[in-house]
Amino acid sequence: MSDDRLSDPVLDEENWFLDDEDEQPGAVQTDTENYWKIIIADDEPEIHYVTKLVLSDFEFDGKKLQFVSATSAYEAEQLLAQHPDAALILLDVVMEEEDSGLKLVKYIREQLRNSAIRIILRTGQPGQAPEKLVIMEYDINDYKEKTELTSQKLFTTIVASLRSYRDIKVIESNKTGLEEIIQASSTIFELQSMKKFASGVLTQLVSIAHLHKNALHCSLAVTKDGSDIFILAASGDFVVPESHKLRDVANDTIADDIERSFAEKTSHFHNDRLVIYVKSKTGIENVIYLNGFQSLSEWDRYLIEIYCTNVTIAFENIYLNREIENTQKEIIFTLGEITETRSKETGYHVKRVAEYSRLLALSYGLSEEETETLRLASPMHDVGKVGIPDSILNKPGKLTAEEFEIMKTHTTIGHSMLKHSQIKLLNAAAIIAHQHHERYDGTGYPNGLRGEDIHIYGRITALADVFDALCSERVYKKAWELPDIIALFKEERGKHFDPVLVDIFLADMDGMVQIRNEYSDRKVF
Template identity: 70%
Template sequence: MTSNQTVQEANRDQFRFADGEDELIFADEGVGSEEEGDALGKDVWKVIIVDDEQEIHRVTKLVLSDFEFAGKTLAFHSAYTAADAKKLFMEHPDAALVLLDVVMEEEDSGLKLVRFIREELKNQTIRVILRTGQPGQAPEKTIIMDYDINDYKEKTELTSQKLFTTVVSSLRTFRDMKVIEKNKNGLEEIIKSSATIFELQSMRKFARGVLTQLTSIINLNKNALHCSLAVTKEDSEIYILAATGDYSSKEYDRVSDVVPITILKEIEDAFREKRSKFFDSHFVYYFQSKTGSENVIYLSGRKALNEWDRYLIEIYCANVSVAFENIYLNEEVEHTQKEIIFTMGEITETRSKETGYHVKRVAEYSKLLALKYGLSEEEAEIIRLASPLHDVGKVGIPDSILNKPGKLTDDEFDTMKNHAGLGYSMLKHSNTRLLNAAATIAFQHHEKFNGKGYPNGLKGDDIHIYGRITAIADVFDALGSERVYKKAWELDRIIELLRSERGEHFDPVLVDLFLGSMDEVLAIRNKYPDQKVF
């Protein structure tokens, strides 16, 4: 195994995201009509067929009539002209797949529609399968290079089996892209919420903001939402601070006078047992401040809560629990933000449920190396607090790649490399010095001193010192930790790798400083041994 492969392997950290198994099911009978799934309110994959030949629509629907993938059937939408197709794309921005003819009213009608989808609608998720009966007018090599499409087929190629395979592949990619988008949006909601929630100085406004942001974080829309409550306990009575849904007009009423007995019992149990509980489609989150005040957030919806929703709720509510007591104690805000950052960093680690203090150790190694390099105590502390988010972009990488026990293929590794850019895009919008540093680290910790890293191939001092420091700390700890795809390396072997990559992967000055501080490094490793985080 080469040094590059070893470092590549060492930087593959795991994260488990709740996701259904791929399923392909063909029913014995029954043909789904156009838009049938939508009309019945079913969870479906929307497929748009754009072709001026009516027979193409009929045959395509017939071949795919009994198709089911990941528990969802297909809902077809047909357009026979480019003008009608544009309307469909605007009406169905959540469409998963379009089967698109090239030649319709004009010889390049389909190609113009591709430009419309990608450039005007800014829709990068829909999978575009170009189909043509006249390949001579649209040469495959030219089309693939010049247009943002996902597959190109001659109509004579599309037998029932090949059409089936093409659709499966496209839907699988679309699903993975939506998972990435959901994870990214959830973390962005937490970051934005954490930055603004402390501005709400009124307890009522604060409680309302908490409920609004929670429903946004876990994607509960107004139709899906049943109710949410923020309640507080005073002198053995429980009062409503804020509410949405059925109880939005009941602020400061006694809970016992308003809510059904089943909800009241769950809230009372939370106060009595002093702990939070998660159920299939609702949760009761309990927290107590240092001053002794007790609060509960109750939220229910028709959407079932998955593992990812619970992680987001726990992270956000961890912030809220401190914020309730710190509305007038601003000196606690910095501590809360630090805890959130470490928790967010640990999300990527705990996805595999096999690791413990990786982000904590990386943080401490990074601060130690920053001080050895000569940075100030203040700047070294910034690196310590920001480095736990170095791999936060991996929440957008599919489980099949993150948890693969063997070597990644070239395509899989290309997907893995996207986590640097994803992490940067999540963090770059903040105005705080801490999250700006975290954005830089997320973006640059896989750059190499010799210019052969990613995502931008930066070289030498063009890589920010934060990225150069975190790169050494991350690789050293990853190699020394057991993962699902590898055993932990012995210390001598890790040191040998660092030396061999001196001036190649790593800044040579930092390598010398790190290896010269091995007693302090090992003291940190011994202080934070791996254990279960959740």
């Protein structure tokens, strides 16, 4: 080894070689919270010692160095797998083979696809690996002869390499953040449930703020209703049941931050937390709270502000969608009530049919979304009766054959009224209005559909409608006793009604009776 290595007075020839067991190649220095990880891959033990000694007091961007040592390319490959966060590798060209270092460069760039780690190639035999050839053919970041081990030259090289590594990681992080923003923007508008949406927003904000899923943090989405603030969703260390009042579960610091944001109607960014205020055009106010990070960079804050702009739009869309849905529901129930009132039946009939249908649908295995659609659409099953003359609709006695044919047209009238709508709820109502008098054995009307050719909405509503009709007193009949109704349903299993639905119905008779009692005709709708 050349004496040029000793040009720095801090080196002592007696200390070139490693004799401490903890300083053997492959050993890792004590971890610190903030450090740059450096891999030294060289088959000369004294190179490891000299490098560590020269850089013992090195610090860049507030971080010290942590060294990991390898004496062969094989060991270095293992260390790269164990330490994918290494910022820099000081790599010897000649180790177990004359070109071990060059092969390792290709392994890092081509197989590991690690473009961030800075590679400084070092050689004691520059003739075997000419600098111009190596620089052009291999993706390295610097080329040094081992004689260039003075503290100043090594210091300058390490600073330049770490600065480059830091900037590359910032770019990668920003790229990831932008990808998350794009992904979030494409999915948040699909979440129409406010609670699901709020939960999704919290998850995405945690990711954008670079919080590990196991990191200690608190994230909340809250809404203001009058003078009270309620929790919509929570994650991290602050997992509480939904709809709790904020002050009942949050500590004073969190609650004060959120209340201040509501009072000032603005968002607040702090070094360790953020409070995002969102107000819809309809006046509904929400706040999103997140803590648990040490600090936010300007880029992080920029990304979050972009995301929050999209969140504001999504909040508004969900509130508007909810208003539209509530209006649709109100119209549907009102039309159902009008129909039942005209036929001198109780408004609670449509409510009971809706609840019977919901219970049957859930037990049958329909999704929550489909079940809710059915519950909301089923009150429209008899909407076509608006086209039936009063003399037939309210006739106290038995209908003649001709009158019954006219009465049957309420199914096609209702379908015609609703079928042209582009609204999912009204489409479901059109199906129900059309098919709720079809029979499982094919003897029903208007089209004589059989079995599963009848839409499940029609099959469920048929059973719910007949059950409630039998339980209720009408102008043309008395209410039936429950044992008689049960006997009829057993007899009509597979004839009038879907046998699977009859079995579900009979198995949960207590639930059906509870609905009947809860929405008794004695109540005012």
